[in-house]
Amino acid sequence: MALGLSLGRCRKTRELLPWYANGTLAGAELAEVERHLRRCRRCHAEVEELQKLQAGVAQALEELRPAEGLLEQTMALIEAEVGLEIDALPRAERRELKRLNFGLFVLGFSLGVAYERGRLPFEAELSALGLPLARFKGRI
């Protein structure tokens, strides 16, 4: 009877031992396994064997490495994907984006020209803006 109970506990504990060995067991299950291991040498030996197996599996997989340059290749895929995301925008949004780009280009160009000309307003532009030339007399 006592042996039967013991084997029953062993069976219940043994199915948790792989997760005791990998350190993911917690709470009541962990406490139960620890309590059982203090008394059962067979299950204790089983844990040692599982830890060896775990080390073997880790080593077996650590030896496998992806090719060099995979990061760069995947980054290139992402760059292409970002490009596709812009292309995939609805036509209205794309048109808006193009208009914004054009606006930014015009602004940049104007600032560039103004910089080249010493950042001073000149006659034609002032006329177009409807500003009286007299205000700027002597400064142009």
Place this chain on the structure above:
Amino acid sequence: MGDGEHERGLIAQIAAGDREAWGRLFQAYAARIYRYALTLIRDRSLAEEVVQETMLAIWKSARTYASGAQPSTWILGIARHKALDKLRREWQSTQAQAEQAEPDSEIEPEREVAQQLLGERVRAALAKLPAEHRETVVLAFYHGLSYREIAELMGCPEGTVKSRMFYAKERLRALLELEEE
């Protein structure tokens, strides 16, 4: 493998379009994804494609990540989906030739087991397990997942995970002759 706080932060940054954070996540996970994919599809170039597709999917769907989920389970779940999808497509397109194909020498070496190094011996033994058993062992012993996380990832009851592990362990024990007495 940690509580995943660092990875959660990276995923949040990726969701905001931070490519540097994506690069860091790649560095942390590429090899793990690769090894997991190899467990499932046993082909190096396909496993690398799985890494790329998984990382691309992370870039695109980081915004949908639920912060309560364990990052490793989420990432490996994407990788699993990509790998099984690839396996399905490969199987469909090469079904006729597959039966005559040479086994992948990386995973199924036929040389004498006694002369092989431990890593090779374990890979050879893993290759002889049924696919679900192999996956369970790798998720538990390499990726450090709990049986609950494995059940969630593989979409099966927790009892099934425990039973798969039990049979896998017994078979590995026999194959590797770990029993010393």
